[in-house]
Amino acid sequence: MSTVYLCIGTPKTGTxxxxxxxxxxxxxxxxxxxxxxxxxxxxxxxxxxxxxHFLVNYITQDNNDEHKLKQKELNEKAYGELxxxxxxxxxxxxxxxxxxxRCNYEEKFWERLKEDFGKIDCKVKVVVYLRxxxxxxxxxxxxxxxxxxxKIHTFEESLEINDYDYFPLDYFKQLKNIEEHIGKDNLIVxxxxxxxxxxxxxxxxxxxxxxxxxxxxxxxxxxxxxVGLTGNYIEIKRIINGVTDYREMEDFxxxxxxxxxxxxxxxxxxxxxxxxxxxxxxxxxxxxxxxNNQVAKYYLNKNTGLFEEEIKEFPKWKVDNKKMYRxxxxxxxxxFCRQQQQIQDLQxxxxxxxxxxxxxxxxxxxxxxxxxxAIFRLYRKIRYMVKKQK
Numbered sequence: 001m002s003t004v005y006l007c008i009g010t011p012k013t014g015t016x017x018x019x020x021x022x023x024x025x026x027x028x029x030x031x032x033x034x035x036x037x038x039x040x041x042x043x044x045x046x047x048x049x050x051x052x053h054f055l056v057n058y059i060t061q062d063n064n065d066e067h068k069l070k071q072k073e074l075n076e077k078a079y080g081e082l083x084x085x086x087x088x089x090x091x092x093x094x095x096x097x098x099x100x101x102r103c104n105y106e107e108k109f110w111e112r113l114k115e116d117f118g119k120i121d122c123k124v125k126v127v128v129y130l131r132x133x134x135x136x137x138x139x140x141x142x143x144x145x146x147x148x149x150x151k152i153h154t155f156e157e158s159l160e161i162n163d164y165d166y167f168p169l170d171y172f173k174q175l176k177n178i179e180e181h182i183g184k185d186n187l188i189v190x191x192x193x194x195x196x197x198x199x200x201x202x203x204x205x206x207x208x209x210x211x212x213x214x215x216x217x218x219x220x221x222x223x224x225x226x227v228g229l230t231g232n233y234i235e236i237k238r239i240i241n242g243v244t245d246y247r248e249m250e251d252f253x254x255x256x257x258x259x260x261x262x263x264x265x266x267x268x269x270x271x272x273x274x275x276x277x278x279x280x281x282x283x284x285x286x287x288x289x290x291x292n293n294q295v296a297k298y299y300l301n302k303n304t305g306l307f308e309e310e311i312k313e314f315p316k317w318k319v320d321n322k323k324m325y326r327x328x329x330x331x332x333x334x335x336f337c338r339q340q341q342q343i344q345d346l347q348x349x350x351x352x353x354x355x356x357x358x359x360x361x362x363x364x365x366x367x368x369x370x371x372x373x374a375i376f377r378l379y380r381k382i383r384y385m386v387k388k389q390k
């Protein structure tokens with residue numbers, strides 16, 4: 001029986017870096033009996049390293065019959081590949097941070113998951129890293145503004161309307177729900193704080209869980225993570241999201257605004273800020289203090305609380321009107337550059353097609369010439385034979 005280590009996040013806990021690391025060092029993991037399989041099951045390229053995403057790809061809040069059927073078909077393909085993988089490796093690593101919250105969209109998700117893995121002779125261990133809730137919601141809001149063209153609420157408004165009700169912030173309740181189906185011994189809980197990681201390293205902590213021995217052969221290439229927007233670029237994108245026509249289109253300004261934010265931060269690095277005031281931050285965290293303490297005591301055997309890092313007071317983020325004109329110009333320049341690059345790519349494609357068409361026309365003329373020559377020779381031969389018979 002193989003062991004599947006299912007890493008479910010939470011989001012913003014280094015999952016992208018870990019996934020890239022495992023793909024980069026896939027052969028070294030294989031040598032130690034661990035597989036980080038790339039499943040060829042028809043999902044988009046962005047899920048190449050998020051190889052557990054198949055478990056929730058079609059699971060949504062409006063989980064209709066069509067989605068259920070597609071999810072079932074996808075699962076069958078994935079489990080078929082994983083069964084083959086399990087016959088070669090004793091340990092399989094699967095990872096996708098969206099499982100943390102999307103698992104709640106299906107009533108018997110964990111029950112089905114355990115049963116399905118059991119059918120291919122695999123036992124499941126779930127790995128989860130927890131990040132402090134105030135940091136999570138700030139990252140989530142930034143991500144929503146950045147990536148979702150219909151998100152227009154300010155941070156304060158998003159809290160007021162409970163924009164994060166889909167995301168389990170009561171960690172103890174969520175973990176107990178998972179434990180109910182897979183067992184406490186198969187639920188591995190870690191805290192995403194540097195001081196609480198083994199040797200203050202996420203990589204060492206993560207692979208220590210599974211028994212992978214890291215050595216000098218493993219390479220650590222710097223990976224561009226999921227970069228958030230900074231400064232005025234948050235407000236620029238939020239306003240863009242509110243434009244009626246834009247909300248009905250593909251979010252084509254997302255990447256230029258991200259690039260503008262990165263460039264803007266390079267010429268004038270942004271100071272650390274918070275979307276909360278200090279008092280708001282403390283008040284928000286108090287909602288989860290009991291739950292966090294329960295997690296610490298029950299899963300980690302700690303009596304000192306779940307999170308140990310100091311809650312620091314940072315200036316509250318606000319729009320800098322004096323620099324807004326500059327940031328708008330940078331943003332629009334990035335948009336124009338991206339459009340120009342797309343135009344140039346199309347022009348290059350057009351030129352390639354034109355060259356191909358030219359060559360095809362030349363080949364057509366050559367073949368017509370050969371054909372006409374052959375027909376003419378055939379005609380002469382037939383005429384000669386007719387004359388000879390006469």
